[in-house]
Amino acid sequence: MKSVRRLLLALAIGLLIVPAASRADDAPDPYSGLASQSFEDIAQAITTLAASGNPQAAPTIAALQNETLFVTPDQALLIKTDDGYTNARTGEKVADVVEDDLANVRVNNAVRRAIEAASGALDLVSPDPATRLRAAAQVFTSRDPTSLPLLGAALAKETNAQVRTALLQAQAAAQLASNAGSEADQLSAVATLLARGDIEAKSLLGSLHDNPQAVLAKATAAIASIERMERLWSLAQGLFYGLSLGSVLLLAAAGLAITFGVMGVINMAHGEMVMLGAYTTYVVQSAIAAAAPGLMGFSLMFAVPAAFLVSGLIGVLIERTLIRFLYGRPLETLLATWGLSLVLQQAVRTIFGSSNRDVTTPGWMSGSDAVMGLTITYNRLYIIAFAVVVIGLLMAVLRYTALGLRMRAVTQNRRMASAMGIRTPWIDALTFGLGSGVAGMAGVALSQIDNVSPNLGQSYIIDSFMVVVFGGVGNLWGTVVSALTLGIVNKFLEPFAGAVLGKIVVLVALILFIQRKPRGMFPLKGRAVEQ
Amino acid sequence: MSTVRSWLRGAGIAATALAAFLGSAGLGASQAQAQGTIKVGILHSLSGTMAISETTLKDVMLMLIEEQNKKGGLLGKKLEAVVVDPASNWPLFAEKAKELINVDHVAAVFGCWTSVSRKSVLPVFKETDNILFYPVQYEGEESERNVFYTGAAPNQQAIPAVDYLMANDKVKRWVLAGTDYVYPRTTNKILEAYLKSKGVAAEDIMINYTPFGHSDWQNIVAEIKKFGSAGKKTAVVSTINGDANVPFYKELGNQGIKATDIPVVAFSVGEEELAGIDTKPLVGHLAAWNYFESVKSPVNTAFIKTWHDFTKKPNRTTNDPMEAAYIGFNMWIKAVQKAGTVDQDKVIDALVGVAVPNLTGGLSTMMPNHHITKPVLIGEVKADGQFNVVWSTPGTVVANEWSPYLEGSKDLIADWRAPMSCGNFNVKTGKCGGAN
Amino acid sequence: MTIGPVSGSLLYLNGVSVSFDGFRAINNLSLVLEPGEMRAVIGPNGAGKTTMMDIITGKTRPNEGQVIFGAETDLTRLDEPAIAALGIGRKFQKPTVFEPLSVWDNVLLALAGDRRPRFSLWARETAEERDRIEEILGIIRLGELRTRQAAGLSHGQKQWLEIGMLLAQEPKLLLVDEPVAGMTDSETEQTAELLREINRTRSVVVVEHDMAFVRALGVKVTVLHEGSVLSEGSIDHVSCDPRVVEVYLGR
């Protein structure tokens, strides 16, 4: 600890006042430490290296972070670059490297924490505010007291308000964790953390022991109030969980609301349409990775239409070759499509293998953000948005386009429609295609949160049917409402009943509900349905 | 009258259908004798929910058999693999096991993944006195004469992992998260007892069970985060089963739980499972196994090469159950050679004490309790989906088939050598047969 | 025994209204039917003829109003089987018979008697049941087709079979919905005759908009429009009622 403090002081001064390359020359040679087998030595070496002011320090630590730092049998350290290897110590190129006797410099979580602390400290004064922000956050988690002087210095010249608060919080964390500074400082630090008021703040406050009594007292009070906030927010949080689960259900069921709800086809292969969508995402991503890695971030933008087309076309194909012979025999469609789903599953298994496929989540979709007391995970947020868009489009198509008009005409009165010159078989095919296509798009979303495996569809088919039936067959709004209801109810039950019981309760409730309203929440009324 | 005819036709169809496979039964048998091959049964699901994990083991068995035949087979005969698909359906496992043994007359069966499939076929192997090699880590609490367990028992996986986290990350608070079936239940029970014996307070242990294929982890992960915010270093011990892992880790990554904050150590997540996940957010999370693909040893390098050549997929991963299958197969080969026959009775006796190289560069031995000795490795997930071995036991560990931490089994031991030859010998009562 | 709303009336509808999603199918409808009477109910499409029948037979519950059968039975409290058991038979617009069953079995199932499963499970055809079926088959002129599957009958034959089933039911009141829709003239003629014959023993309500047929029946006519009674009286009376003319011919 002591040496670390010294080094960071040195570093601070070095960075802030005069360039001092040779302040830490009494420190042990870090490079030999990095080559060691013990994680303690490596962690130690990192801090020393960071302090040494050696121009090679940054690239070396970076290499360590990216797992491109290797040890040769004779303890030399090499950095792997796109064009061959360079010597970590000197930075000059190294020829004739025998890859097989190279070993990664060993990294574990302890080492990683050291790296983060070091680079965190280094970045506190980086010109880029975003980097400073990240650095501050890292110091906040590492709570490294040796970065206190640095924090002070950084705060002194920090102008960006956001970064400033982050720095203050980091400072507070470091102070409290190390019981440094006057009682007054610590009290204000507790206040800062209370203002931050999130789980990390709470956990930090909870970890205090040997601080002054007054501080500890204030900390416990702070924890209490943070927890009060948490309880308050947990309702909203549950709502968010429910919404996101609901929108997943909605996406999964939307296609079925067309093929089953509107067309009356008990489409057991619906899940497989979703699955195909997910696999399309995988194919698109691998294609992009191969052809234009730069576009990876946009891969989903390509995947969505692709999935729609793939599933949609297959849907049309199915309708033309199978479903159309079975109209008016809904239960037969159940059997045929069930057989179909077996075939599709096995086909995918044969083509892609039976193990899961890796679908990467683009950066802008991963991670989460704390909005007040809420944790909003981006992928969930985007899925909710996506669901809204998909349903919106679907309704628009049905309501405002000529195709939609014809679809409704055909499904409401086939004979009349054909009498009016609508080519009903063609419309049937398109309707089924539309439903399948929507299922495909759902697959893209699901690939972001679930397995991409041949069984993907199976795990959603039952829920999808529940959603459609609960909402009332043939009523898209019903599907929306029922999906969200089921999602939210499920999520509010889970904490009390647990995941399994919660689901059981929902199912039983659903059965009983159907007894009360045999045609779902929003049944289509009138004589037409009776016959 | 004509109705009768048509009906007899119907009967005909049914009868022929029956005859078809009953006949194929007899046929298969006669062929086995004729060709003078030694048949080996492979009983892994190629369809249904478990196909994800089990198909690989089918492939590796085919590879091993091919390799063995290249070396001239066994006892001068070629080995012949008989592959069937129990389709992740437990009763079908029993049926297929019977088929392999009674119809194809296999010398031994390599198969099963889930405990329930093993339990389902158990009576079949006892009844027909055949041999099953079971290549997956499991909950223990079992030792049968006809079954050889080459996967890890809880003490060869779970306990060392916990020890590592206690020592290196100073973990004080534990979340035991698992899928609600027998392996996690038992493992967590053992761990709970173990942790308490190490002075962990009850309120510092959180146990959570979820159904198979659980896909919405939002509030559970949030709960874990909350649990970890009590100011003590917290770790998650995950016995979550295959399918549910991908969404679980995705949720972890998204809710920003980094390994440096709350490390997750898993017992059912290997290279195969990681292949289905974007591992960048997961770097540093741990897994405890007895083998990792990244292990540097000549025999492992060779194994990986043959695997890639055999599957013609240069990036197909290997994993721990594959090693277990590899060890089991070689043990069987060696035992058969030792016994000079494939006769199950003799081979079963010959197997105890057989030692073969494992892929981590050491030797694994079949112990009298029909479990094997193996090293325990702790690996951290790397960005490339491989594991970085950060700790391993100095030597190999012997399996506790009966956990000393469980009420019902602490007095039990298994030893299949004469004179004891008992799977649940009670040292208290000195009698075979459990508690009494 | 209290006296019915209008003493001696067989069927008494008073201020009955029902609406589906805001649309008022029946609007404050009142109607009295004497025992033994045959009544023709006419009206343009959507006048609420079929809905009225639905209400009487318990298929639809009215939002308000009374529906009294006989002396004091409130039909709004009963469901279809109970009402049928009281002796109200109904013939659908579209002939609905049990297609997979034989003509004979269709009538057999319609015969008045115990309807409970535990009875029908052990029931065997009795001699008098046979005689009754023969008799009815005679009336509806399907004697030769008794073993034929109902699915194989012509449209008119199905209409008759259905009427025959209603007879077998031995109802006090018969509700007949557009019996001659899609019939040939001769069939129509025979049907009119058949109805008159039935009317000798029971009350009948016929919903029709084939004026010729109604005229042929020569009975009191009730004209429905937009769910309520527009006009009532003899066919000549209603057909010169200006409101009726307007409704039918429009302006």
Add this chain to the structure above:
Amino acid sequence: MNRLSTTICVILVLGLASLMAILNLATDAGSALHVPTYAVSLVGKYLCYAILALALDLVWGYAGILSLGHAAFFALGGYAMGMYLMRQIGTRGVYGNAILPDFMVFLNYKDLPWYWHGFDNPAFALLMAVLVPGLLALVFGWLAFRSRVSGVYLSIITQALTYALLLAFFRNDMGFGGNNGMTDFKDMFGLPLQADATRAGLLVASAVMLCACLLVARFVVTSRFGKVLIAVRDTEARTRFLGYRPESYKLFVFVLSAIMAGIGGVLYVPQVGIINPGEFAPAGSIEAVIWVAVGGRGTLVGAILGAVLVNAGKTYLTGAFPELWLFALGFLFILVTLLLPKGVLGLLQRARS
């Protein structure tokens, strides 16, 4: 046609079963005539499935109730039997606990849950095996038919029912062994389950029960009750206006069918040697529907034929073409629904004329 087919079916089932049993017991393994025990219990399993299919055809074929959860009744019967067999293991379990089954021992149960009491008595267990499915069907059916839930809606909630049961039985806290269910049975009614004689006996028993169920079902559908049922299936409204109460007819046949399914489960468990929540999987129920469709809906005999054909096919294909059998099965279902709406039996009828 129908009476005849029934007769032939009965003769065939009883004949084949007893023949196999005799050949299995009387001849020794060497002889060409010998039927391996493996085949005996395999066919026994088919016959149990056939009972399930028959039960399903009774409700689907004759009352138009497409139950996508019928395997639930089968499984419940199976569980009742499983609980009895479990209790019979006694001290032969790995922990040697006289009262508690093994899974309870390692889940630290101190004593038997109340609902496990009495299952050591075979009569009680068998009673429960028909009572529990029957009651469930009664309650569920009463609710559903009374409020006129029909068609697809009914199918979906039957599916919800079995799905809920699936999840429930997966829970280890339920005290039914969780995912592993119950297995490693030793003997029933004092007879060792592994013995050939017991196996052969079970096969014959299954055959007899199947025929009994077939005859009962046949009696029901040919009675006036059956005619009403068909009337209800095709023109429910009409039957109401004739004064029939379709709900009570449906309810009766639904309960009867559930009980039959339960009986199937009872015979199934000792022959396959395991009962676990997997039996509740909705997929299982759907497959049963497909057996009926393949054989020929609404013919009773067809259901039996379908169950045996599909399962025999499955056994053969999973062995012969482990990688491809799902294709075969899938296409079979597609083709049957497209080309044989009346199933194999319908094909035979057409072949006749």
